[in-house]
Amino acid sequence: AQTVTQSQPEMSVQEAETVTLSCTYDTSESNYYLFWYKQPPSRQMILVIRQEAYKQQNATENRFSVNFQKAAKSFSLKISDSQLGDTAMYFCAFMPSYNTDKLIFGTGTRLQVFP
Amino acid sequence: SAVISQKPSRDICQRGTSLTIQCQVDSQVTMMFWYRQQPGQSLTLIATANQGSEATYESGFVIDKFPISRPNLTFSTLTVSNMSPEDSSIYLCSVGAGSTTGELFFGEGSRLTVL
Numbered sequence: 608a609q610t611v612t613q614s615q616p617e618m619s620v621q622e623a624e625t626v627t628l629s630c631t632y633d634t635s636e637s638n639y640y641l642f643w644y645k646q647p648p649s650r651q652m653i654l655v656i657r658q659e660a661y662k663q664q665n666a667t668e669n670r671f672s673v674n675f676q677k678a679a680k681s682f683s684l685k686i687s688d689s690q691l692g693d694t695a696m697y698f699c700a701f702m703p704s705y706n707t708d709k710l711i712f713g714t715g716t717r718l719q720v721f722p
Numbered sequence: 723s724a725v726i727s728q729k730p731s732r733d734i735c736q737r738g739t740s741l742t743i744q745c746q747v748d749s750q751v752t753m754m755f756w757y758r759q760q761p762g763q764s765l766t767l768i769a770t771a772n773q774g775s776e777a778t779y780e781s782g783f784v785i786d787k788f789p790i791s792r793p794n795l796t797f798s799t800l801t802v803s804n805m806s807p808e809d810s811s812i813y814l815c816s817v818g819a820g821s822t823t824g825e826l827f828f829g830e831g832s833r834l835t836v837l
Contacts, residue, residue, distance in 0.1 A: 652828035
């Protein structure tokens with residue numbers, strides 16, 4: 608069974624600083640997708656960034672980037688130049704390529720950005 | 723992107739009663755997904771709702787407890803039956819982004835508190 612582990616229940620960072628959120632996963636599959644979702648206090652979940660396992664290049668979306676280490680089954684999220692609006696729950700999620708109907712979520716990391 | 727509206731946004735319910743949550747999408751989608759987010763925990767998929775067929779339930783979830791309707795391509799309901807305090811959760815409706823990349827769009831969720 609696939610599992611996703613986020614070992615940091617809470618993190619905090621000062622505005623304009625950089626923070627890294629950790630995620631590890633377990634799977635025997637070779638093809639899959641990994642995601643970071645953000646859930647602000649208003650609760651609507653939105654996609655932050657996505658990575659295909661077959662791509663060696665780390666995904667980047669503006670201030671958000673990932674460090675994807677396939678052999679280590681690690682998928683961390685780096686937020687640069689943190690902003691107050693980045694305050695949210697962040698969920699790491701896994702989806703096998705053979706079943707794109709089902710996302711498996713980690714337990715989340717609550718990030719607080721301080722002014 | 724898809725705009726997803728859920729009703730109610732929150733409710734307080736008595737033990738033993740049932741509540742139906744509605745999910746309306748602004749575009750036609752094949753599959754709709756219902757997730758549960760228990761307090762301080764991750765998201766767990768309850769079931770996948772296809773239009774014109776019975777919903778597919780994940781392990782640990784049964785139709786008698788969580789009946790789902792999917793009358794058309796833009797609407798679905800989830801009923802939480804015979805509620806107990808353990809059913810206090812946020813229930814989220816989501817739809818796929820229309821590709822095989824795994825991205826999901828989420829509603830803002832329905833926060834149920836069972837007394």
